[in-house]
Amino acid sequence: VSEPNHQTTKQHLSPPDCNPIRINLRHLGTKRSAATCITPAFGESLAQAASVCLDERAHVSPTKMVVAGAFHMAAQVDWDKPSDQSRRCWNDDQYATEHGAYGVAALLVESCGLEMLQRSKKKTGFDFWLGPAGSKSTLFQGLIRCEVSGIRSGQALEVDSRVRQKLKQTERSEGKFPAVVVVVEFGRPITKIVEKWKT
C-alpha cells in the first residue's frame, strides 16, 4: 500500500515590506480577499476580541507592537476602542485572548505574503491553514498549518515558552508538515512568529 505524499510546496514567510508593519484590526471586518477563510463577520468578531484585550491592558490606538522570531520588526496596531457591550460580550478572558490572537495573526501573516485560506475545528477552537495570498486551494491540499496562541499579559520568557510548547506539539510525531507558530501577547504587546520546515 503506497502512502500519499503529504509534502507541501515550500512557501516561506516573506519579511513585510513596510516598517513598521501596519496591522489594522478594522480591516478584518471589511477588506477581506475572497480566498481567505476569515469572512467579514468572523473578522469583525476577531477584531472586537483583540480590541478588548488591548483595551484591558490599558493600550490606546495606534499601539506599537514588537514582532520577533522569523524577523525582528516594529508594528503599529490600529483598532477601535471597544464599547461597554463589546467588553461584556468578550468577558471570558481565555476565549477573548485566543480569538484576539487569531485576528492579529491573520493580519500579520497577510503582511508576510501568506493568507489564512482554511480552518478546521479542533478541541480548543480552530486551527488555520496558510497558503500564498489570493491562491485558490482545494480545501487543505498543499497548505501550511498555522498554530496561533494568545497570552493576555506575560513576559518575553512566557512567549518563548509558549512558542516552544507549540513547536513541540507539532514535533511529537514523525510528520513532515510545515508549520507556522504565532504567539500574541497583549500586555507589552509582542508577537512572535516562527516557521518550521521538516525535511
Next chain:
Amino acid sequence: MENVNELHLKAMEFADQAAEARRAGDLDAYKRLTADALTHEAQAAWEAAPDHEFEPTRSVLFRSAATLAVECGELRTAEQLIGAALSGKPPPEIAEELRDLLEDVYFHRHLEIRGVTLAQDELQMTLDGDAVGFGMARSDAFVQRVKDFENLVYRTAERLRGRVFRDAGRRKKELAESLELYISVPRAASFAVTLKIGHKAQLEMDLPGTDFTSKTMKEVLSGLDLVSRGDFAGLRQQIPDEPYRRNFIALAQRLSPDGQDIRVVGFTTSLNQELKVVALATPRRDVRERLHQEPKETAAGTQVRHIEIQGTLLEADAKSQTEGVIQVVDSSGEIHKVFVPRGMMSDIVKPMFEEEVILCAVQKGTRKDLESIDLADGNDGTVSGDEGN
C-alpha cells in the same frame, strides 16, 4: 470537490454561530448550531472518504467533524468518524491528534452513568490510567483523591458560610456533621464510585439534599472546571479570598492526574436535572507550569526566579498568623528555608512531612515563597530555576 468545500464552509459558519451563541449564554442555540455544524462537516468528510490519497484534507475533515461530535456528546458518531479517518492514510500529525481525540471519546464514555441514578447531592468520581483496571484501582491513587475531594468540599463550605480560612484546628462540629462524605461500592467503568454529601439522617430517610449541599457541590465543580481549563483569572473571580483560592488550586492539583498511572480524573453530577461533567485531564506538572505562567505582582525591577527544589521535607513552623515556614534538605545536604503562604500548610504541606517532595517556589533575593508542592517520584534531590523579572 466543490460540494465538499461548500459543506465544509457551511460547517465552519455554523461553528462560528455556535461559538457566538455560547458566548451570549444561549446554550440551546449553541447545541443546535453545533449539531448543524457536525451534520455538514461529517457529510463533507464522508464525501471525501473514498479517495484515500486526498490527504491531508480527508483526515482533517474527519478530525474536525469528530471534534464537533464530541462537543455534541455524540460519542458513537465521533468514534465512527475517527475510525474512518484512521483507516485511511492520515499524515502522522493528524493521526496522532485523531488518537488523542479517541482517548477523549473513551474517557467521556467512562464518565457516562450507566445503570446508576445520581441524586441531587451525589456525584460520580471516575479514575482512568495504568494504575486502574476494570473495576480495580491502586488504593493510594484512589484514597488520596477521596481525602482531597473531602477537604475541597469542607473548605468550600466554610468559605460559602463566610468563615475566615482555618489554618489550624478541626472543622466545626456542626459543619462536619452536615456535610459528611459517603462512598458507594466501586463500579467497573474504569473505576467509578458515587460520592454523596449529606448526613446520616438524610441517608436513612432518603431525603433530597439541602440547597447548601447542592450549592457547595456546584461551587466545587465549577472551580475544578476553571482549574482544568487553566482559567486562573476566572477562579480569582469565583474565589476572591487568597488563602481559600490557594488552597483550592493546591487541592485541585493533588486531584489532577499524575501522568501515566492516573491519566484522567472525572466528575459527573446531576445539577438541576442536567448532567455536568468535569474532566481533569491536565497532568499535575502542566497545572504547575500554567501556574508559573500566571502574572505575579512584583515591584518594578524586582528580580524574580522560579525555582524547583527536590528533597526531604523536614520540619515546619506554622506559628505565624500570616505564613508558615518549612525546611527541605536536598541530596547535597543543603537546607532550603521556604515560606508557606496561608491556605497551603494544613491540607497540603503537613501530610507530606518527612517525605521526599518536589516543590516550586518563587525566589526574590534570598527569600523563597512556596507556590506548589508534590510528592517526588524517587529521583535525586536537585535545585533548578530560570530567571525572570
